[in-house]
Amino acid sequence: MSERDQVIHRATGGPLEVILWREPDGSISLTIDDYWQFISRDEHVFHEVLVDPAMIAAASTRRVLILGGGDGLVARNVLRYPGVEAVVLVDYDPQVTSMALEVPELVELSEGSLHDPRVELIHADALAFVADPSLGGTREPGGLFDVVICDFPAPAHERYAPLFEAPLYAQIAARCTREAPVSVQVSVDAPDFWPILAAVGESFPELEPRVANLAVDQGPGEDGDWASFILASRAPLEARRALAPQARFLAEHPPSSLVVVNRSGADFETR
Template identity: 50%
Template structure:
């Protein structure tokens, strides 16, 4: 593949108004990073949307900042997935974090994050931070052989779209996460499925972690919440062996999450076609 194929080109992406910043077929997936006329950038993997810079802060604040604010001592952090550097960016905003290991399956994603100026800027060049150890490896294999216990583990995997990805949301994997954490560790898992897919994953997590704090976020945080577009919503599971409370102040850079909002985003029901939270009521409706 030529340099023009791998990095910015004059050709337009599948959306006629977008400019391709990075496009590569890796051994694992088809990676496309594109820039919209507005200047916002977006990433797709195998044509599945991963983030848009306009609203990714909502997703990553819930996923990454919540466990850091809850952990009694978030000195040692493991991020599984997250090769775009955005969860890592958020974690590194907290001085209590001393060391972060980021384990990303695809080296091509890491190359993109390190070399595309727009993504370097958005990620605040987090992969180059001296507190970060970046490893290109399979998360399953890494967790199986890890010989340390982490204070925080953040699972930033794509939503389940294949049998291979389903292994990262299975009871066996959550048992392995429990083995590399301790009683007061906090684990954060992005799920982003409708209730029918979300509740079984909650049950699988709960088999290994006694305390759950499931959360829902409307990524279009500036818009009126009408429950219209299910794609604008993301759901998460925060888990621990012991009950957790918020201990650390939010980083100054946060735009969406606050101490007051964390409990309001908690999903209160564990069945049905809707999620129920204090923040949004019973929305969205997946029936």
């Protein structure tokens, strides 16, 4: 057995195969159906770029909807901000949320976010959830959300394609306030990114696409593990509160420095 094959936790009883691994350097990583999800040594980069710009721009942080994110890492970052009263987390596979609730290594990494009483877990398909206005969490059924974070799997497989198409974002628009920021992790190359940006923009015309190198030991222009994101809203996007003090990557790389300025082409261009 290689060092990479050290399994901390394996769950195969549900719709997906979920494995938490121990890496040779002591980091932990998560795979779902053999697709890499995160590695602990640099996941803070991904989750800060996905979550924190939305929380900074939100007119209110009272009610937050997380679609995906069953590992608790998005919720961790959300809960770092003042004013959060309710977080509704919708994830398809209870195996993932169970891991975040029970496996000590992931509980520690997520700062126990899923144990926070403000977090309500709903095990459902994101498409079905946003399509039903009566579903808004048991504490405020049908209520509108002030922030929406979409931590979907990258659209590498055709079964995930509907998560990045215009109808979903039209339904999300009906579930959130006009001022709500909506953040989406996309993580595809530029040519495949532009149609997704356009799809989101049909419902949320204020757009801030971003890219970030998740390899913390590499700089701009170097090869690395690059991820792409969309921050969108129906209202102008502007900073309304300070960055969470726990932020590391964005403390050194302001969100504005990661914004993509082009809207076509084979590569991303940043400011």
